[in-house]
Amino acid sequence: MSAKLILFPVPIGDGDPDLSIPAYNRELLNTCRTFIVEDTRTARRNLKRMGYTGLIDDVTFHELNEHTRETEITHYLDPIARDENVGLMSEAGLPCIADPGNLITAMAHRQGIEILPLVGPGSIFLALMASGFNGQNFAFNGYPPVDQNKFTAQLKILETKIYRDSQTQIFIEAPYRNDKLLAFMAKRLMPTTRICVACDLTLPTQFIRTRMARLWLNDPPELNRRPTIFLLYK
Amino acid sequence: MSAKLILFPVPIGDGDPDLSIPAYNRELLNTCRTFIVEDTRTARRNLKRMGYTGLIDDVTFHELNEHTRETEITHYLDPIARDENVGLMSEAGLPCIADPGNLITAMAHRQGIEILPLVGPGSIFLALMASGFNGQNFAFNGYPPVDQNKFTAQLKILETKIYRDSQTQIFIEAPYRNDKLLAFMAKRLMPTTRICVACDLTLPTQFIRTRMARLWLNDPPELNRRPTIFLLYK
Numbered sequence: 001m002s003a004k005l006i007l008f009p010v011p012i013g014d015g016d017p018d019l020s021i022p023a024y025n026r027e028l029l030n031t032c033r034t035f036i037v038e039d040t041r042t043a044r045r046n047l048k049r050m051g052y053t054g055l056i057d058d059v060t061f062h063e064l065n066e067h068t069r070e071t072e073i074t075h076y077l078d079p080i081a082r083d084e085n086v087g088l089m090s091e092a093g094l095p096c097i098a099d100p101g102n103l104i105t106a107m108a109h110r111q112g113i114e115i116l117p118l119v120g121p122g123s124i125f126l127a128l129m130a131s132g133f134n135g136q137n138f139a140f141n142g143y144p145p146v147d148q149n150k151f152t153a154q155l156k157i158l159e160t161k162i163y164r165d166s167q168t169q170i171f172i173e174a175p176y177r178n179d180k181l182l183a184f185m186a187k188r189l190m191p192t193t194r195i196c197v198a199c200d201l202t203l204p205t206q207f208i209r210t211r212m213a214r215l216w217l218n219d220p221p222e223l224n225r226r227p228t229i230f231l232l233y234k
Numbered sequence: 235m236s237a238k239l240i241l242f243p244v245p246i247g248d249g250d251p252d253l254s255i256p257a258y259n260r261e262l263l264n265t266c267r268t269f270i271v272e273d274t275r276t277a278r279r280n281l282k283r284m285g286y287t288g289l290i291d292d293v294t295f296h297e298l299n300e301h302t303r304e305t306e307i308t309h310y311l312d313p314i315a316r317d318e319n320v321g322l323m324s325e326a327g328l329p330c331i332a333d334p335g336n337l338i339t340a341m342a343h344r345q346g347i348e349i350l351p352l353v354g355p356g357s358i359f360l361a362l363m364a365s366g367f368n369g370q371n372f373a374f375n376g377y378p379p380v381d382q383n384k385f386t387a388q389l390k391i392l393e394t395k396i397y398r399d400s401q402t403q404i405f406i407e408a409p410y411r412n413d414k415l416l417a418f419m420a421k422r423l424m425p426t427t428r429i430c431v432a433c434d435l436t437l438p439t440q441f442i443r444t445r446m447a448r449l450w451l452n453d454p455p456e457l458n459r460r461p462t463i464f465l466l467y468k
Contacts (some may be wrong), residue, residue: 007363020353024253094359097369106366109444117363119254119436121353125328129241129351132340135331139373139401167373202353210343 003080005108006032007096008089009120010046012227015202017050020121026051028118032087034060034079036104042091064104073103080113092227094122098142098172124170127198127229130208131168134233138168144181155188162193162234169232178223181230186216189232196231199223237314239342240266241330242323243354244280246461249436251284254355260285262352266321268294268313270338276325298338307337314347326461328356332376332406358404361432361463364442365402368467372402378415389422396427396468403466412457415464420450423466430465433457 006028011017029052037043040061047056062076079086088095088104095101096117108115128135141158144151158169173181178199185195196210199221207221210231240262245251263286271277274295281290296310313320322329322338329335330351342349362369373395378385392403407415412433419429430444433455441455444465 018256019258020256022252022254022256094363096363097359099369101363102366102369105364106444109366115364115442116440117360117435117442119353119355119360122356122359125331125356125359126351126353129328129330129335130339130349132336132343135333135336136376137374140371142370201351206350208349208351210340 002114003083003085004114004116005077005080005105006085006087007101007105007115007117008050008087009094009118009122010050010089010092012092012121012123012202013200015121020202021050022119025118025120028085028116029087030054032085033058034062034084035087035089036062036064036076037089038065038091038099039063043089046089064101066100070103073107076104077108077111077113094120097122097124098140121202123198123201123227123229124172126201127196127208127231128168128170130198131196131231131233132210133168133194133196133231134166135168137166138170140170142171143173144171148184151184152188155185158232159190159193162232166234171230171232173228173230175223175225175227178226178228179220182216182220182223185230185232186213189213192234194233196233197221197223197228198231199226199228201227201229236348237317237319238348238350239311239314239339240319240321241328241335241339241349241351242284242321243328243352243356244284244323244326246326246355246357246436247434249355254436255284256353259352259354262319262350263321264288266319267292268296268318269321269323270296270298270310271323272299272325272333273297277323280323298335300334304337307341310338311342311345311347328354331356331358332374355436357432357435357461357463358406360435361430361442361465362402362404364432365430365465365467366444367402367428367430367465368400369402371400372404374404376405377407378405382418385418386422389419392466393424393427396466400468405464405466407462407464409457409459409461412460412462413454416450416454416457419464419466420447423447426468428467430467431455431457431462432465433460433462435461435463
C-alpha cells in the first residue's frame with residue numbers, strides 16, 4: 001500500500017468522538033506523523049481526544065488557513081514521496097467542506113497522490129437530512145455577504161431557485177452573528193418560505209426545527225456562539 | 235427521553251460497516267422496532283449487517299419509494315405517539331439525500347416530532363472532500379436529464395455557475411449509464427473544465443480522480459454498475 005493524503009473529520013464542538021467518528025478512523029490516524037491543520041493548538045487537542053496514541057510532540061503540523069499563501073504549501077505533501085501518510089483536518093466537521101482545504105487536495109491531484117476521504121460528522125449534511133427539505137437538489141452558499149443590501153439581493157435570487165427549481169438553499173454564519181442572521185431572513189423572506197435552523201448537531205443540546213419564515217420572529221431560539229446551519233425551502 | 239424519528243445511514247455497496255458507521259449508531263438501531271425503508275428485502279439484510287440484535291421477523295417495515303403515494307405514509311410515524319422510536323434508512327448512504335425521504339422528515343416537522351440524524355457514509359460529501367474542488371460553494375443537481383439536448387443546455391448553464399460563481403457542480407447517475415455520462419460530458423464541456431470521478435467510495439476498489447474534461451476520453455475507467463459521483467469545476 002503506498003502512502004496517501006488522508007482526510008480526517010473532527011467531532012463538532014465538544015462532541016464525543018464515539019458518537020460521530022467510525023472506529024476505523026483511529027487506526028488510520030495513528031499511521032500519520034504529519035498533519036495539515038487550520039490551527040496547531042486545537043489540532044493537538046483534537047488528535048488527543050480522537051485517540052492518537054503516538055507522541056504529539058513528534059508530530060509535524062503545517063497550518064493552512066486564511067493567512068496562508070499558496071506558495072507556502074508547496075512542500076506540505078513531501079512526506080508522501082517518502083511513503084509516509086499525511087493527514088488533513090479542519091477545526092470541526094469534514095475537511096475541505098466550508099473551508100479552503102481544497103488547495104491541498106487539488107495539489108494532490110496534480111501530483112498524482114491518492115486521496116482517502118473518511119466518514120465523519122458533516123453539519124451541512126446532517127442538517128439537510130433532518131430539515132424536511134429537498135435532498136435531491138440543493139446548494140451550499142457559504143457565508144452570507146456582510147452588506148445587507150447585497151444579502152437581500154442574494155435572498156431574492158435564491159428564492160427564485162427555491163420556487164422555480166425546487167433547490168434547497170443552505171448557509172453557514174460566524175456563530176456570534178447567528179441570531180442576527182435568523183431575524184434578518186425571517187423578515188426579508190417571503191412568508192411562505194420555510195427556514196430550518198439546525199444547531200449543535202451531534203451534541204446533547206442539538207436543536208433542529210423547520211418553520212415558516214415569519215414564525216421565527218416569535219420566541220426565537222438563542223443561537224449565539226452555537227454552531228448552526230440555516231436552510232431555506234418552500 | 236421521548237421517542238424520535240432516527241435517520242440511519244447504510245454502508246455503500248458491500249462496504250464493511252465498521253469502516254463507515256460509528257459504533258453509537260448500532261445502539262440506537264436496537265431501540266427501533268419500526269423502519270421506513272426503500273425496499274424491505276434489502277433493508278432486512280442491511281439491519282443484519284449493521285448488527286441489529288432483535289428478531290428481524292418482529293420488525294415492521296414501511297416502504298417509501300417512487301411507487302409510494304403521499305396518502306400511504308400518513309400513519310408511518312404513529313409509533314412515536316406511543317413513545318416508540320422509528321428508524322428511516324435508504325438503500326445506501328445517507329437517508330433523505332438524493333432520495334425522497336424528506337416526505338417523512340417534513341411530516342415529522344409538521345407533527346412536532348424530534349428528528350435525530352446520524353453520521354455515516356455520504357458519497358456526495360466524501361466525493362466533494364476528495365475532489366480538490368471548491369467546498370465553500372457547491373450544488374448537487376441530482377440525475378442528469380435523459381434528453382441529450384436538455385442535458386447539453388443544462389451543462390452550459392452550470393458552466394456559467396462554475397466560472398462566474400466558483401460553484402462546484404455535482405451529479406449522480408443510474409450506475410449502468412455512468413460510462414456514457416462521462417464520455418458525453420468529456421466531449422461537451424469546455425476543455426478547461428475539470429471532471430472529478432469518485433467511484434466505489436469507502437470500498438476497497440475506491441477510485442477518485444480529477445482531470446481536465448477532454449483527458450477523460452483517453453483510457454476511461456470502467457464505471458459500469460459501480461456507484462459513482464461526478465463533480466465539475468474550473
